[in-house]
Amino acid sequence: MAEIARDAPERMTAADGTPLKAALARAQGRARRRAFLLVAPLLVFVLASFVIPIGQMLHRSVHNPVFSANMPATTAWFGANPVGTEPDEAAFAALAADLAAAAEARTIGAVGTRVNYEMQGTRSLFTSAGRKADDLEAPFRAAMLDLDRRWGEPELWNTMRNVSSPYTANFYLAAADRFRDLDGGISRVAPERQVYLTLFQRTFLLSALITAICLLLGFPIAHLLATLPLRYSNLLMILVLLPFWTSLLVRTTAWMAILQGQGVLNNALVALGVIGDDGRIALMYNQAGTVIAMTHILLPFMVLPLYSVMRNINPSYVRAARSLGASSWTAFRRVYVPQTLPGVGAGALLCFILAVGYYITPALVGGASGQLISNLIAFHMQNSLNWSLAAALATLLLAAVLLLYWVYDRLVGVDNMKLG
């Protein structure tokens, strides 16, 4: 009897005689596989539509192989000779051969554009040299300088050396209004060209302002929604959700009709005699326009998380505070507000992150002073076609948002956030 009891743990078997441990592991493995198969479509979707594109964007911001792929001989010369070497006859011969080959392959424009990103006005230097590269003869140095004096400039050779490496941090430098100078150091660009840092700063300030206004406006609405009897609060809820369901473009255009100089608001003010006909207020094509329209558009993102949190706050806490002698203000401040913090955190974070990436609304109502960093990202995607710079700017924006999220986590704790 005692012997059986000692042996029992090793002998424990399932109904079919296999050891229980193995049978359990198999059953759990099956369940895990089934669970994985269930989420597999989502996983594939997230990978294909989110992780891979973002990875590609990150990669593109540091990787631009246009020069090294199309100008192999020149790139090899840069590899063999250290920084500061005067370009010799071999260098010019390599350059001439590459130019001829690139012109033949019709990639000369791409090469010129790449160099032009770093040194302005050099694109046509490449394309025009490409057209004549077939006729170049030794000595190549003299022949190239004959074509255009600029081929001898140290700055040009320095730029070509810079861009000859397929992996580069130069787009990040450009995104921070900086560039690599002749000595290899990092300098700021001329004051009349500095734009990105200003815009990053403006984007974060305006987003914070918009988030704050959303909170101020959204808090009372959410409180009202949460405390009204259900049949009234449902009606109010529809009023909150209606704009939420309307197209962003439609809402922005509606604001244009309201805010413009000859718009509804100004006309009403003039009709009421508040302002004169020549004293119409500029509410659009400036920062005011961006702030007003974006606040309205982002308001539901603040109201909804606040509402869902407030709905679950037990009113007896505030009643208890009051019955213990707290004034209504104290009860509100010390008992009610702390309980809404998870909703405030979620709403503020949601509003802020959405605001940082906004681009259609500022483009339409922002004018010159209401532009945000995403408008320049769009500019580089669509107009200048400098996708590497667009990717670098977008990556910086993403990094800043992640950093903020981290700070928020440290200060408030993400677990405290409640979205609904």
Added chain:
Amino acid sequence: MKRFLFLTSALASLAVTAAAQEITVVSWGGAYGASQMEAYHKPYQALTGIKINSVDADNPATPIKAQVEAGNVTIDVADVEPSDLVRLCDEGALEVLAIDELPDGADGTPAAEDFIEGGLYDCGVGTIVYSTLIAYRTDGTAPTSTADFFDLEKIPGKRGLRKGAKYALELALMADGVPPAEVYDMLATPEGVDRAFAKLDTIKDQVVWWEAGAQPPQLLADGEVVMTTAYNGRIFNAMISENQPFELFWPNQILDFNLFVIPKGAPNKEAAWEFIKWATDTQRLADQASFISYGPARKSSAPLVGLFKDGKTEMGPHMPTNPDYMADALTTDIEFWADHDIELNERFNAWLAS
């Protein structure tokens, strides 16, 4: 009877094969896209049975770059601006066209000579000449010179300008007294660029910046601006079709082309080229002028331009190519913009944000 059946089935099968073919044409949409639909797409579809899928884009050059880079081209024909054409062509993103296969003009002029200078490239065939110029409301003070655009005392009120270095810098220099022929030489120097920005500075806080071609007529109609730069076709449309009180100021107009191109690796390259050859012949280009006030890129088309589709408006005075308007016109320098586009737009963006 048997023979009849045979014939009809043969015809039917022919029709089926023809109808099965289709090409995708990407253009700019709006009144311009509609004019291409009327002048090129519908007649071509009726003539050949080839189905034309018309797609609109903010700038058709952007999807070309994206598709060629991704190696998945679905566009057969695209309508692009010359600066994008030159850039895409040099980057190898466009097919090189057999330009000498283009039909002669109706008057027998070889195609190479028939197109207005700047309307024919290795990779593209011009369709229209359009103009960027000053438009104003007739119920306000009319400008009498380009300088008036920058004169806030003579004509107070907001002005509309296209958001971008192109057009704004040229206009500023011409308003500052630089003759059209010297504008690009001047802009190639740092002093010239400074001078242009200094001129723009004088009206900076009175400018409403527009991006899409549909905006300027809207801004004028709403009374948001007293005058604005605009594409002449959009203003024409508002004046004639919508009876808006607008007028165009033709001196110092800035001329540009639009061109048809075929992206590298287009799925129906041959059919696309057949379409372009047909659509850019003398008659078709003249036809298009009946639907929108953009000038035909072929000289031989000019005499064939007739009435607007409303049947009463003579198109001649609305054509940017009208000899009366050409004397002090400025033609956009494509090479200049291909070279300086990025530099000047960076400066412009920084200037705008400061």
